[in-house]
Amino acid sequence: MKIALICSDRGPAPPVKGGAIQLLISKIAPLLAKTYEVTVFSVTDPSLPDTECTNGVCFERYDKDQFFQQVCERVKQVQFDVIQVYNRPGYIPLIREAVPRSKIILSLHNLVYNTLKVERSLAEAAFREADWIFTVSRFIAEDTAEKFPVASAKIQPLYTGVDLDDYSSIWSKRGRKWRNKIRSLYNLDSKDPVILFVGRLVPDKGCHLILGAMNEILKNVKHAKLLIVGSKWYADKSTSKYIERLKKLAREHEHSIVFASYVPVEEIPKYYAAADLFICPSQWKEPLARVHYEAMAAGLPVITTSRGGNHEVVRNGKNGIVIDDYKNPAAFAAASIDILNDPDKAIAMGKAGRKDVKNIYNFDRVTSDIALLYTKLFESSEQGTNSSS
Structure with missing residues (x-):
C-alpha cells in the first residue's frame, strides 16, 4: 500500500526549523514504512536535499510558493492508496479532483475558523471529500463537528505523543x-x-x-x-x-x-x-x-x-x-x-x-492506531462495494 503524508507548508520535515506537525510526521513515517511504502512531502530547506530516502521513507521537498501545485502533480502521477494531509483543509478538494480513487485523510491540528481561517465553503468541500478526519484532541473534534455537521461522522480524535x-x-x-x-x-x-x-x-x-x-x-x-x-x-x-x-x-x-x-x-x-x-x-x-x-x-x-x-x-x-x-x-x-x-x-x-x-502518548501507539484506521478505511470501502454489487 502506498501512503503519502503531506506536511503543512510552514516548515520542512524533518523539523530542522521546529514544528510539532513536522516532528510528528518525521517520527511516525519510519514506523509506518515497516508496513507500507511511505512518501513524505514538505517544503524545502537549504540544509536538506530536495529528495532523499532514509529509514525506508522517501522525502520529496518543493519550494513553498509552488508546494501544493507540485504535490498535486506528484500524487496524480504516483496514485497513492492513502493520502494524509496535515492541517490544510483547503488542499483536500483539489487533491480529490487529482486522485478520485485514493483514500484521503485530513489530520486537523487547529480550529478551522479561529486559527486556519479557512472559508466556510472551502472547509465544507474539504470535509465532504475527505474519507476520514483525525483530530489532535477531543476539543478540536467537538468544535469541528459542531461547526461542520457534514464532518461529524468522519471525525476520529487521535492523540499524538513523543518518542x-x-x-x-x-x-x-x-x-x-x-x-x-x-x-x-x-x-x-x-x-x-x-x-x-x-x-x-x-x-x-x-x-x-x-x-x-x-x-x-x-x-x-x-x-x-x-x-x-x-x-x-x-x-x-x-x-x-x-x-x-x-x-x-x-x-x-x-x-x-x-x-x-x-x-x-x-x-x-x-x-x-x-x-x-x-x-x-x-x-x-x-x-x-x-x-x-x-x-x-x-x-x-x-x-x-x-x-x-x-x-x-x-x-x-x-x-x-x-x-x-x-x-x-x-x-x-x-x-x-x-x-x-x-x-x-x-x-x-x-x-x-x-x-x-x-x-499511551507515544509514537508506537500513534502509528498502531493510524495503521488500524487505514485498515478499517479499506474494509469499510470493500464492504460498501460488496453491498452495492
Whole structure:
C-alpha cells in the first residue's frame, strides 16, 4: 500500500526549523514504512536535499510558493492508496479532483475558523471529500463537528505523543547528566527548584503569567528559578514588543529568571531534564500543545490551563494541576508553590505522567492506531462495494 503524508507548508520535515506537525510526521513515517511504502512531502530547506530516502521513507521537498501545485502533480502521477494531509483543509478538494480513487485523510491540528481561517465553503468541500478526519484532541473534534455537521461522522480524535527514548526522567542517570549540563550552562545551582516554560514567546502562550507569579513564588519557595525556552517564532532569535515586555517584567527578579531563547528541537529534552516543574500557561484555545507530552516524558509535574484541549492529558491532581482561573498569576503561584514545596507530590506526579507517555502518548501507539484506521478505511470501502454489487 502506498501512503503519502503531506506536511503543512510552514516548515520542512524533518523539523530542522521546529514544528510539532513536522516532528510528528518525521517520527511516525519510519514506523509506518515497516508496513507500507511511505512518501513524505514538505517544503524545502537549504540544509536538506530536495529528495532523499532514509529509514525506508522517501522525502520529496518543493519550494513553498509552488508546494501544493507540485504535490498535486506528484500524487496524480504516483496514485497513492492513502493520502494524509496535515492541517490544510483547503488542499483536500483539489487533491480529490487529482486522485478520485485514493483514500484521503485530513489530520486537523487547529480550529478551522479561529486559527486556519479557512472559508466556510472551502472547509465544507474539504470535509465532504475527505474519507476520514483525525483530530489532535477531543476539543478540536467537538468544535469541528459542531461547526461542520457534514464532518461529524468522519471525525476520529487521535492523540499524538513523543518518542520516550528521546527523553530522560529527572531521576535517571542520563537525565541527571543532562540536568547538570544545562544548569551549569545557565549558572543554576543543583539544588535550585527550577520552573520551565517552553513555547513561542507570544501573548497567547501566556509566559507573562508565570513572570507575574514569580514574586509570590519567591516568597514561598527559596531560590526558585524560572527558565524560559522559546522565541517569537521557530528558529528565530529576533526580539518583539512582547519579548521586551517579558524582559521588563523579569527585571525585578533578574537573578531568578533565565531567557534561553530558541533551542534546537534535538536539544529540548535536556532542558526538561534540568527542571522540576513545567508550566503551560496558555491563554488561547490551544488544540493540545505537544509540550505536555514532552514534560510528562521527562517525569515533570505539569501545570496547565483548562483552555482548549490541553487539560485532556493532564489529570488534575494525578500528573499535574489544571488551572481554571487562567488569567490570574496568583493561581499559577499557588499551584507552583504547592508542588515545589512537596517533593513527594512532585515525584509522584512526574512518575504518573511518564507512565502515561509509556502506555499511551507515544509514537508506537500513534502509528498502531493510524495503521488500524487505514485498515478499517479499506474494509469499510470493500464492504460498501460488496453491498452495492
